[in-house]
Amino acid sequence: MATALASAGILLAGWQSGAHIAETGTSTTTSLSSSASTGGSAASGSTGSSGSAASGSTTAATYDGASVQTRFGTVQVQVTIQDGKITEVTPLQLTDAERKSAQISSRAAPVLRSEVIQAQSANVQTIGGATVTSDAYLTSLQAALDAAHF
Amino acid sequence: MQPISRGQQLRARTFRSMGTVVSLTMASNRYAQTAVDELESAVDVVESIFAHLDLTFSLYRTGSEASRLARGEIMLAYTSETMQELYAEASEWRLATDGAFTSERPDGILDLSGIVKAHAMREAAFSLRALGLTDWCLNAGGDVLVSGTPGPTAHEPWLAGIVDPLDRQALLGAFPLASKSALATSGSAERGEHIWAISGAAPEFAQVSVAASDIVTADVLAAAIVAGGTRTLDQAVEKWGADVLAVRRDGTLLATPEFRNAA
Numbered sequence: 250m251a252t253a254l255a256s257a258g259i260l261l262a263g264w265q266s267g268a269h270i271a272e273t274g275t276s277t278t279t280s281l282s283s284s285a286s287t288g289g290s291a292a293s294g295s296t297g298s299s300g301s302a303a304s305g306s307t308t309a310a311t312y313d314g315a316s317v318q319t320r321f322g323t324v325q326v327q328v329t330i331q332d333g334k335i336t337e338v339t340p341l342q343l344t345d346a347e348r349k350s351a352q353i354s355s356r357a358a359p360v361l362r363s364e365v366i367q368a369q370s371a372n373v374q375t376i377g378g379a380t381v382t383s384d385a386y387l388t389s390l391q392a393a394l395d396a397a398h399f
Numbered sequence: 400m401q402p403i404s405r406g407q408q409l410r411a412r413t414f415r416s417m418g419t420v421v422s423l424t425m426a427s428n429r430y431a432q433t434a435v436d437e438l439e440s441a442v443d444v445v446e447s448i449f450a451h452l453d454l455t456f457s458l459y460r461t462g463s464e465a466s467r468l469a470r471g472e473i474m475l476a477y478t479s480e481t482m483q484e485l486y487a488e489a490s491e492w493r494l495a496t497d498g499a500f501t502s503e504r505p506d507g508i509l510d511l512s513g514i515v516k517a518h519a520m521r522e523a524a525f526s527l528r529a530l531g532l533t534d535w536c537l538n539a540g541g542d543v544l545v546s547g548t549p550g551p552t553a554h555e556p557w558l559a560g561i562v563d564p565l566d567r568q569a570l571l572g573a574f575p576l577a578s579k580s581a582l583a584t585s586g587s588a589e590r591g592e593h594i595w596a597i598s599g600a601a602p603e604f605a606q607v608s609v610a611a612s613d614i615v616t617a618d619v620l621a622a623a624i625v626a627g628g629t630r631t632l633d634q635a636v637e638k639w640g641a642d643v644l645a646v647r648r649d650g651t652l653l654a655t656p657e658f659r660n661a662a
Contacts, residue, residue, distance in 0.1 A: 360658075367660075373559060374559070375559045377608055379562075379564070386419065
């Protein structure tokens, strides 16, 4: 059960960041994104405050998130919202690799590229990478930084 | 001589050693010429440490102690103290990582080059501190060891970008070297001969970056994870508290929290 919850969290995070990437897409995607986050905060404990969701509508609604092509495959989730709360998150599409890696480690979790700390080469002082040969160094980002710092 | 403006300037000097290029970067708000002199004398010290170790450990130099040992001309017991110490250290790592890290090539030749570069960086750090230098960044072929910050008054830690193994002109991510000052990266693509998967199968990861509080640990664990896969990755995180960013061969990523954006 804990595993299922954890992977749902990862899915949701992945889907939300995917939706963010696809911001220029359909308006459905955008509105879905906001209703998902509202539901998310309600689901995290403050059940009493969900009254704003409203006048008697107890029917569950199911939304499909937009299919987002990420560098690591297609990510899409289906979200069921009832009384302003997310009651279910179902993965519709997920690459096999992501399914597998979701189970691998509790400490080193699978992440989308957008979830990793990002920086441009102009903002870093040094470049880490697998050992480059002296020849490969000449065309490397580190060489450019070293030249800029001469 | 004009004083450098308050926006501190980073300066770097490089040299070739151990088949790669080593860069030393320092920040200074002193007079330009003083800063250059300080950096250049510091890089001379670092270069001599690397050169000295390379003379002993290079398997590309036929007359080196490592080459003579490989040919069976001398026995380990009669080699230099440094050779014996590094051999002992590599052996301990081999045991600790259940064989994922090894300094023995498939042909049986002892090859300590996987640990010698990190050892050189460790020795360089001792010397730089002995010179009274507190703010510097040492990069040896993509392995990074830092001290302090990018400037005497900087509040941000040194920030290292990590190369995307699929596009070496792009960054995959970044890591702020604050509580962990060492970052090492191993790949199964470039210089692949350095790492052999224990199972004999293709390595699970294309690239593994490990941040740790010392460079030898970071370097050994990065190599060990490429060879040992997920099992060794979990071990590195649990046993040594390392932070890891691993790129699988299909391009998917695994990361510990320190490599992720703050929520």
